[in-house]
Amino acid sequence: MPHSQPGGTGHLLQRTFFASETARVDPALYADAGGTPVRVERDCAVLSDGSRLSTDTYFGRFAAAYWQRYTDVGTVAVEFDYSCDDGAELTVATRASDISGRIRPLTVVGLTGAGRAVVEVQIDRYLDGGAAWFDLAVVGGRARVWNARWTTAVEPVRDRRVSVVICTFNRPDDAVATVGAVARDADLAERVETVHLVDQGTRRVADAAGFDDLRADLGSRLDYLNQANLGGSGGFSRGIYEATAAGRPLTDVLVMDDDILCESESILRMTSFARFAREPMLVGAQMLLLSETTRIHMTAETDDLDHLTCADPPPNARRGVNALEFRQDVRVIAGYNAWWSCLIPREAIDAVGLPMPYFIKWDDIEYGVRCRRAGFPTVTLPNAGVWHADFHLKDVDDWSSYFGQRNVLISAAIHSRFDGKTISATVAEHIGELIVGLKYGQAAIELRAVRDFLAGPYVLADGGRAKLAEINALRSEYDDTRLRPASEIADLPVIPRPPAPAKKWERRVLVKRAAQQLLGRRAPGRVAIGADDGAWWHVGRFTSAVVTDASQTGVRVRTYDRATSVAQGRELATLCWRLRRQAPELQRAWREAVPQLTSRENWERLFATD
Template sequence: MEQATAGDTTPIDSNIGALEEVLTEPAGRDRLIVQRGLFASLSPRVPEKMYVFTKGAAAADRTGLQLADGASANTNTYFGRFPASFWQRWTDVDTVHVELAYASSGAATFSVWASDARGRERLVTVEKVSGSGDLDLDLAIERFVDGGALWISAEATSGSLNISDVRWTVAAPEHLRPAAVVICTHNRADDCSVTVGTLASDDGAMADIDAVCVVDQGTDQVQTRAAFRDVADRLGNKLVYITQPNLGGAGGFSRGMYEITGSPNSAHANVILMDDDILCEPESVLRMNAFANMTVQPTIVGAQMLSLSNPQMLHVSAEREVLDEITAGELTPGARMGIDLVKKKQDARFDAGWNGWWTCLLPAEIIADCGLPIPLFFQWDDIEYGIRARFAGHPTVTLPNAGVWHADFYLKDYDDWARYFSIRNGLIVSSIYGRFDANDISKYLFRKIGELIVSMQYGLAATFIKAAEDFLAGPDFLHDGGQAVLGELRELRAKYPETQPQSAAKVGADSDPHTQMSVWEFEPDKKREGLVLAKRAVQQFTGRVDRRSVTVPAHFANWWHVSLFDKAVVTDSSQNAVRVRRRDKDTAVDLAKQAAKVCWRLRKEAPRMKKVWQEALPQLTSRENWARLYGIAE
């Protein structure tokens, strides 16, 4: 991602309270722009084919397309398609109007195409033009319930053709919703400066955004960056900059929601939450906001996550939670992930259980009905909120042509302090909304900790155990918003050497010269995994393991593989370092005892904890609780 440069460290003026001045209902209008025809990204990282396909001699910029004689183009692309199926399902709009300006030195042909849920294409209309003018088309949004999209193609049949100012519009509602963007950041000053700057650079996307609220929880603050100061000058009174102690993503996003929904004219506002370290496509914000203005009921509208390292790949699509396995999510029917968006399309309509807050819109009415997020500090806060909203009758829609680029999750190592929040918060959310069967949940957790122990990830096993213990301590543990536990986690994990990343070169220099790389494609049958785990545990306990010095690539570092050795140098998933895992019988036994104890408690106390957490939810998510955490007098 492009880096902003550090500059003058003089603080910018804080605009806390400025929401009272800038959050106003947009002026009435006849038409609402719901999508613009863009032909290139603001970033050179993103391939043109995410916006337009061209054949022959052609040139494209952000808003214009130039075709030489015989050249053609079509917008059957990720950002070029209009998601007609989602509009037919979630709005009462029955017609979308497409307009564009053209200039041809000869003759040209414009065609509109549609697809269905299976990707079968059909021609909607063909228009032949010449000279210069405007093309105006009314397209029916029908026959798309199960899936399908609309897009435009153009051909310079004789002479050159220039296209510009492509707009998809619908009849505007009587009252448009004011909107504000909230960006939470913690010591990513350069990334945040770039993200805010990218959004602010697009006047069209910013036209219906009244405020950009940056909640800075770091010690390396965004306001010290010259690039951010320049953006602040551009945004003027639209910028609301707030500093506060680190309360995690939950605390940062909640602060923006707290300020916006507490301001005048916010009863029907759209609150758009956005990560600080994404590669932002401002058009996605325009599309989400426009869609939310037209849904038949207040609806959470989310953007998809695209891959920052491979920008034409879909990283995360629509998801649902798997609470019985304390798992953040799995694909919903029809949703896709890990696909090349240049080669494959998302034609089948899909539903979503929730949407991550990398970029997600929450209507103020839903916040008023459901309250603010639960102070989970990190992870599961967005999932919990989406589930809570869904249980209250408020749907989530993940738009397939609205996306932002985010760093790939697979480049983050699993053996990390963040796993504490994955497990603790997963238990909390599962207890509130899931079956939370005492037998199933305790067995599942013990199994997972056992896998970590046999693979010699002792620090991570201890992290899981602490997560379960803190869950059982009850809601009072969240009294400080999650700050104190960070220090406790660092202290706990420091006791286990394998949690510390090391230089691959240094470890390699100190290793046995006969060290071998060990790779193994074997994966135990799902029905026999329990038996394999028991066998590995016995082998580790008795020392009947391979004592050769081995290195294990990250891709092959499964518990059933690493547990075969007495020592293994395992590549970190980040590919920046290695972890040295050594068998330690005493540590393994001690952790197994702790795991058995906490899982037995979980089995006995699960029904009570379910009730405790459910009863605590209204207080935890109240404005009063967040005001206390922020040190604000309500």
């Protein structure tokens, strides 16, 4: 039953906010008034006579299934301050869902006057799925609700603070905003030991407007570091290295991108879950799209290293759903969580070491897989999210595809069966599609990636800086990599793509399209193709195609070149033959190199490079 008391009943697990700190985020992600007259602020809701407000929303729910499965918290309390006009009655109803989304009532209580309400909720009957929330309704006048929190009287398993690590490169304003979201949150201040801000750019964060305010807010808790550009893996590794250095307090580590729109409540929920988890585990936030703030990139992710893929939805996970419409009731087992925001327990870092010196791409995935194989699984919380730049607005045809291809091969060699037949066939199909799709520049750098992987672990010796310059130089030799203003190209007929070939026929279609190109059976002239229609099996039908870049900022001209196509095809065949033949020895070499590559000594050497 509810009662009034001056303080809370226990440890803070999560807060219920009724709106975002920024107007660009739909408040319906936090609370839903159903069209009734309700005025909401960040921490307060004012309900008029006859109005209702539900927290059965993305940020309003309590992820009961995850708390039941991974913690010993059996009872939580919903607490909030309230005041009602004379004659007004505020009704508080707690409700729950199950794995199928069916809703069941838990408690219904009526409140009058003013005070602090505390309503208990049992965390049971949620093992496979379900969440809990509360709804408000008022009659007879107006009511105000504020300072809503979910707490527990259960003691945490580990009462540990966190070190926040943010890596940035020439995004000073974004970095200030992200660190500021942490610095401004009073509840987080009790949990954050240090913010390690690793600046690898030439436009220094220290010169940005607002940085002095961060210094004042965080004081000695801000550790601002400058170093040479070692990519995302080097930036994050520096922060993790500093957070776990001898003499520093024992903390978990929370890694975050610099270019996110940060919801500080998500960080609080991640730290809460990590404190109460029975066993140490990685706790991640979901990615919401920055351009479409109500859409979830993926509810959870896993990998298939046997086939060189990541960002695959595990069973019951969903991709691209609208958080205003889709309720995440089914408990999903994640394989890893990307580092737009992910908490890593100190025990895992001590057990597996630092990240691989990949420069960029796959460092967070490989680390999550390494932790998982060492007994530290990942949970992606369904009511914790940050907004990140949309992946579908980034074209994969850029310099980073070299690192993606090289690093996935390394990760597969370390962690998968690494069957030579399967791996070589997968590489042949992928790069073959680039060649047939007239992406000769991208094919060239990915062929270089395979060649470098075959050369062995020494290719990671410099952390990737020299390789970045080399890859950019190689890529610039191919005209199809150049992003042009659309105004440079005359209007052309736009050719939409036909239906995609069935998955089981894709390899056959690839061989057929390559043969047609060699035999000159290509549509003559030049056509225009939209970004969404730029699949290899469509572009490869034409002699020349002007393809819109995924960013929608320009176009690329892709033109068939017989000599380049034949030369790249031959190189691909040679490399794939070597992959298949040398798979066992490559796997052994890369696995043996992991302890040295991820050691503090190796990273100290790289950090010292100017």
